[in-house]
Amino acid sequence: MRPTATVLVYSDDSNTREQVRLATGRRPAPDVPFVEFLECATPAAVVKELDKGGIDVCVLDGEAVPMGGMGLCRQIKDEVFQCPPVLLLIGRPQDAWLATWSRADGAVTLPVDPVEFASALASLLRGKRALSA
Numbered sequence: 001m002r003p004t005a006t007v008l009v010y011s012d013d014s015n016t017r018e019q020v021r022l023a024t025g026r027r028p029a030p031d032v033p034f035v036e037f038l039e040c041a042t043p044a045a046v047v048k049e050l051d052k053g054g055i056d057v058c059v060l061d062g063e064a065v066p067m068g069g070m071g072l073c074r075q076i077k078d079e080v081f082q083c084p085p086v087l088l089l090i091g092r093p094q095d096a097w098l099a100t101w102s103r104a105d106g107a108v109t110l111p112v113d114p115v116e117f118a119s120a121l122a123s124l125l126r127g128k129r130a131l132s133a
Contacts, residue, residue: 003033003034004033004034004035004036005032005033005034005035005036005056005057005125005128006035006036006037006038006054006055006056007020007024007035007036007037007038007055007056007057007058007059007121008037008038008039008040008046008049008050008055008057008058008059008084009021009037009038009039009040009058009059010039010040010041010043010045010046010058010059010060010061010064010069010072011041011060011061011063011064011069011089012041012042012061012064012065012066013061013063013064014041016061016063016064016089016110016112017039017041019110019111019112020037020059020089020112020117021037022112022114023112023113023114023117023118024037024117024118024121025118028117028118028119028121028122028125029118029119029122029125031122031126032122032125032126033125035121038055043067043072043075046058046060046072046076047075047076047079047080050076050080050083050084051080055084056084056085056125056128057084057085057086057087057121057124057125057128058073058076058083058084058085058086058087059086059087059088059089059121060072060073060086060087060088060089060104061089061110062088062089062090062091062095062098062099062107062110063089063090063091063110069088069089069102070088070090070098070099070101070102070104071102073086073088073099073102073103073104074101074102074103077102077103084128085105085106085124085127085128086102086103086104086105086106087104087105087106087107087108087120087121087124088102088104088106088107088108089107089108089109089110089112090107090108090109090110091109091110092109093109095107105124105127106120106123106124107120108120
């Protein structure tokens with residue numbers, strides 16, 4: 001993996017994208033790379049960025065409008081070759097089964113809890129590093 005990790009954040013809500021950035025900081029854990037964010041507010045922008053490549057982890061807002069992160073996750077898992085791991089932001093813990101249906105690699109609830117989110121993101125970055133080693 002590169003010295004920095006690129007994390008794509010999809011949400012139509014700029015406050016949610018900001019919560020993700022603040023919860024992550026410059027680096028979610030000492031044993032993972034520093035993070036650079038790529039923010040997208042539309043599903044089309046997400047697909048375009050994934051087609052370019054270079055994304056290490058996607059963070060998708062399950063509550064986004066007009067297309068939620070769960071449906072977008074399922075779509076990109078079907079359509080993007082070697083799709084990066086996806087961390088899904090869900091509205092309530094009971095929605096975890098929907099995250100599983102969407103084939104997300106992890107899920108955390110909104111509003112973003114910084115400790116829970118950083119831990120989940122670091123775990124996905126570690127897994128990505130292990131796969132690319």
